[in-house]
Amino acid sequence: MKDEELARRLRDAAGAHRPDRERMLGRVGRGMAEGRPAARAVRPPRTAMPWLRVAGATAAVCGVLAAGAFAVASAGDGSPRGTRVAAPPHSPAPPSSPAATVTPPPALGALRPEDGPLWTDGAVDPHSNAYWAQSDVTLRTAAPLSSLTVELRIALTGGVNSTGSWRSLPEKDFTVSASEDGGYLVYRWSLRAGRTVPAGTHTFAGQYNHAEGARDAAGDYVTAHAVRVSGQRASVGDWFGPDH
Template sequence: MRDQEGRWSTAEESVARRLRDEAERHEPDRDRMWSRVETAMVGPYTTGPPEETERWSRPRRGWWSRWSGLRVAATALGTAAVVGVTSFTALALTDRGGRLPHPPMTGRDGGDIPAQSPAQTSSQVPTPGKMPEGAASATPEGTRSTSPGTTKRPAAKGRIVEVTGAPGANSTDHWGENTLRLEVRRPLAGLDVTIRVVRTRRVNPTGSWLSLPASDFRISTDATDRAVVYRWTLFPGRAIRPGSYVIAAQYDRGADHDPRRDAFTLTATAATTETTVQGHF
């Protein structure tokens, strides 16, 4: 039994040695490989199954199973030889053209699609922050965009507060909210805000709120036959820091109420400067 195993081992070593010798003597034909690669690139792509399928029968048990070690060694050496030839082919193709060729792109009708140069591709992508050539700007120079029904009071030179009046986003046909957004530029020692809602059918006050501390203000709501008046007055000795703030008045209303008829008045004091802003929603 040991003699038989020794013969198998000697046969495997002989085959392995001969495979290594053949691999060392192999000299790849670069031109032939290049020609075959180009032919495969240009030729049509086929994805269907081959016309004939080889059928492999199950190997018989017995003496054939003893050749397992020989088959493993032969497979490993064959794989190493293929890897070496493939690497050499890639180097040869790179030396010849600088990069591997790309297969031609085809459209639905089978025609070739012309490739675009990088310059053509980049010219069609708009640069962030820039308008495409020939397109009109959405906001004219010298103005600031606001939503419909919004009254914008831009801050003039030296103005200590900027005010924007607009209907609330949650307003409905039966309930409304008028919102003032304040951009305070300098510390305020005094602030008085009034929102006047025209008294149309079904208009009644339902509340108010502000993003500043409510304890710093005297807050009141008065209803007359002509309007509902909301007022916020900063207590003496309190101050407002620069920043963004919101003041809002809420009310029930009918579908015929137009908030554009509602008005606001804001008076702000900073040191020795006083500013008054008026507008509509």
């Protein structure tokens, strides 16, 4: 059969064909009712699995190392958490505090209880007890004084601390201080400018607590520096204790 004849027959058959519309619609409806088959899960190729396992292990190791570094940086240095503070090499030692200055007591012969019209005496008050004491300074002057400074020094033996002071002269005539200096509790009375100390006998007293028991006052002493109204100067001093 020649090609032309075959082509003609095919065209004739195609022209004579009439599609069954109802049958076609039925097949389409049945296909839609049955639904599509479930999609299958797609697994990665087996060759990719080792790489995923290596990546996961690497991430875990990095996490452990990071946590360890954070803990080291945060522990015990007092700095904000997570901040590493490195101590400088060969840090110099902090300077030591200077030792407290101790004022040596004057030599026994350096204190004289009488100088011209001025005289003084120091003694522990008889009303003192096993926990508390009062040191009395008696000052006598035969002439008025235009300037006067009385300084009572109580050695800082066990438990010594100030509890107050007083003087028999008018309070408004003096400035008063109590401080620790050179190993002593120091009471200082200074006559104010323009005031005068009259001739007579006057008392200055310093009070303090101390450790339980009989306190040895042999290291305590008093000094007084005065200027008479006439302009002449005088200085006196005395030790406390039973052998003063």
